[in-house]
Amino acid sequence: MPLNDRQIKAAKPSNTGKKVKLFDGNSLYLEITPAGGKIFRMRYRMNGKDKDFTIGKYPAVSLVEARQATENARRMIAQGQDPTKAKQEAKAAQQAALLNTFEHLAKQWHEDNLPRWKEHHAERIMRYLKNDVFPVIGEIPVNEIKVTHIKTLLDSVMARGVTDTADKIRGWIGAIFDYSAMLEISENNPARLLKNHIPNLPTKHKPALPREELPEFYRRLILANNIERQNKIAIMLIMLVFVRNNELRGGQWQEVDFKNKRWIIPAERMKHEKMKPKPALCVPLSDWAIELLQELHTLTGHSRFMFPSRTNVNRHISENTLGKIINEKLGYKGKATPHGFRAVASSLLYENNFNGGAIETQLAHVEEDKTKDSYAYMAEYMPQRIEFMQWYSDYLRERYNQALQMIQKDKAD
Structure with missing residues (x-):
């Protein structure tokens, strides 16, 4: 006699601790476990062996659904397919799909x-x-x-x-x-x-400080009591050596050769997300740059980084540190950026007839074939580069001294 919902709900486990089976017909039966669980199963024969196909637990699977699943399984068996194996394969495929999301x-x-x-x-x-x-x-x-x-x-x-x-x-x-x-x-x-769905962004040129405003820029920097000395030196150095922001802020003391007055930025630090690989860069250090680095070493020599973070000496300052100082504390938002000092140096050096190849080399504007021989590239145009790095440093120091004179005059007035 077929089962009904009332019978299934009323069914109890056996007191003997054995499973109870209530048959519905067409090989479908309800198994009641000693713990009281109720599971629909179907008895079938495949390849000469008796097997049980698990349909699901009641009441998650209703009696009507169990009968339909039995019919589907019987059709599979008639076609030579094992419903238990098919269910296992479907479950494995589902698990694999979850892993491959x-x-x-x-x-x-x-x-x-x-x-x-x-x-x-x-x-x-x-x-x-x-x-x-x-x-x-x-x-x-x-x-x-x-x-x-x-x-x-x-x-x-x-x-x-x-x-x-x-x-x-x-x-x-x-x-x-x-x-x-x-x-x-x-x-x-x-x-x-x-790749071509996203429109190309127009190139944004970083604001470069007009050179006639350099004394005023230095004046504000000197007088700014809310800027740590470490960060003041960072700004003065990025102006002097005109490397990229990420190259300066990630600088490590082991890269600085005080004796030979040079700073070697290794190739792995010359890489950038949107740039092709670049060779190491040798930065000739002027007298003023050496003075600033020596002072900086007394402040941050305890860290491997030249410009360590205030909160963690094992990390360097963030990419926004210098920009925020220039924008907010010095009042040059939209007028100057750390990157813009590269343009200041480049234009001045070209105007004073220094070798163009030497200038581009120092700016690390590398031709693709130059990346193949890093050592040769580092030494290229070195005498000219040493010369103009000192010349440019003297030019900036003169503007710095003008700023000091402006401050003295203001005090006298």
Whole structure:
């Protein structure tokens, strides 16, 4: 006699501790465990062996659903398919799909890259993935992600007016798909097809301080009591040696050769996210640069970094430190930037007829073939570079002395 819901709800486990079976017909039965659990199973024969196919637990699986599952299983058996094996394979495929979701692979890619990334860079990538990427494609298996999925995601980021961020996100998604291909999980990289979807950003030229304003700039810097001496020296040095901001703030004492008056910035620190690899750079140090570095060493020589963070001597100052000082504490927002001092130096050196090749070499504007021979590149035009680095230092020191005279005059008045 077929089962009904009332019978199933009223069914109790056996007092003997054995399983109880209540049969519905067509090989479907309800198994009641000693603990009181109720499970629908189907008895069938496959390849000469009796087997039990587990359909599911009651009441999560209703009696009607169990009967339908039994019919489906009987059709599979008639076609020579084992329903138990098919269910196991489907479960394995489901588990594999969970492991191959974009979020799972992205986190695996991120973890594998942690040793070669700086902490703040790794944190920034994961922050953008969690905020902008995972909510859209995180739960989708990588093989099922289409170009339209990524295009929609990038469009929503660009709608916030941060096109550069959208481009970074596209690059990270592409790197994750390449990682997936390396693991032989996927073959296509839909992010690569969207390379031209994000419009090119217009080149933004960094504001460069007009040279006639240099004395006033120095005057403000000298008088600023709210700027630590370490950071004042950082600004004076970036003006003197006109390296890039990341090259200066990441400077390490082991790179400075006081005896030979030079600073060797290694090739691994000359790299930048959007730049091709560059060779090491030799920075000839003027007399004034040496004086400033010697003073700085008394302040920060306890750290391996020339410009350590205030909160952690094992980390250097952030990429925004000098820019914020120039903008907010010195009042030059929109008028001067750390990078802009490179343009000040370049234009002045060209105007005074110094060798163009030497200037470009010192600015680390490297031709692609120059990266092949780092040592030869470091020594290229060295006499001319030593000459104009001292000349430029003297030029700036004269403006610095003018600032001191301005301060003395103000005091006298």
